[in-house]
Amino acid sequence: EAQVTQNPRYLITVTGKKLTVTCSQNMNHEYMSWYRQDPGLGLRQIYYSMNVEVTDKGDVPEGYKVSRKEKRNFPLILESPSPNQTSLYFCASKGLGTGERNTEAFFGQGTRLTVV
Amino acid sequence: AQKVTQAQTEISVVEKEDVTLDCVYETRDTTYYLFWYKQPPSGELVFLIRRNSFDEQNEISGRYSWNFQKSTSSFNFTITASQVVDSAVYFCALMFRDSSYKLIFGSGTRLLVRP
Numbered sequence: 001e002a003q004v005t006q007n008p009r010y011l012i013t014v015t016g017k018k019l020t021v022t023c024s025q026n027m028n029h030e031y032m033s034w035y036r037q038d039p040g041l042g043l044r045q046i047y048y049s050m051n052v053e054v055t056d057k058g059d060v061p062e063g064y065k066v067s068r069k070e071k072r073n074f075p076l077i078l079e080s081p082s083p084n085q086t087s088l089y090f091c092a093s094k095g096l097g098t099g100e101r102n103t104e105a106f107f108g109q110g111t112r113l114t115v116v
Numbered sequence: 117a118q119k120v121t122q123a124q125t126e127i128s129v130v131e132k133e134d135v136t137l138d139c140v141y142e143t144r145d146t147t148y149y150l151f152w153y154k155q156p157p158s159g160e161l162v163f164l165i166r167r168n169s170f171d172e173q174n175e176i177s178g179r180y181s182w183n184f185q186k187s188t189s190s191f192n193f194t195i196t197a198s199q200v201v202d203s204a205v206y207f208c209a210l211m212f213r214d215s216s217y218k219l220i221f222g223s224g225t226r227l228l229v230r231p
Contacts, residue, residue: 042221
């Protein structure tokens with residue numbers, strides 16, 4: 001089954017304690033990205049990656065890091081989490097290319113993060 | 117500016133009523149894609165529909181229908197004979213062809229269908 005898997009689904013942590021949210025896809029997609037969802041703001045892109053070792057900032061990258069060492073994995077790293085990073089996080093992947101099929105993004109189940 | 121506006125924050129209807137969720141977008145690009153996603157209380161995002169900018173045909177899928185009008189930059193979503201299971205947050209989103217391939221989401225409309 002084609003899927004994007006995020007872990008953990010829920011996480012409560014304390015300010016300043018480094019954490020990593022993992023994301024893995026099994027569709028051999030080149031493109032992966034991270035979004036955060038906040039009330040009244042919809043989803044906003046944090047970082048994206050066009051392929052292995054190619055990453056770039058989205059609209060709200062401050063306080064986050066990513067890496068893309070393998071095509072299937074795209075972890076989101078919070079080196080020193082703060083309460084304003086409390087949010088619902090989504091990982092997404094899609095194929096690249098001009099076909100209409102490649103316009104659809106596949107989303108993970110979401111990770112609800114609380115930083116106290 | 118590239119932007120999606122969902123002006124309705126919350127809508128409450130009684131079961132079996134029809135309801136329309138509005139979506140207005142802004143983009144300078146001539147090639148773009150519009151999407152609707154459903155987010156049920158469990159939190160995941162469920163893809164509902166994709167429409168490209170060259171296809172203005174309306175679409176119907178069961179009780180769901182979508183009206184795309186480039187003249188008014190709108191992509192509205194209608195649920196006919198709503199059901200309690202339709203209760204969710206609905207997001208409209210825009211994607212255009214730049215290097216980021218990002219989806220630009222509206223702020224979402226929370227739909228509550230009461231029995």
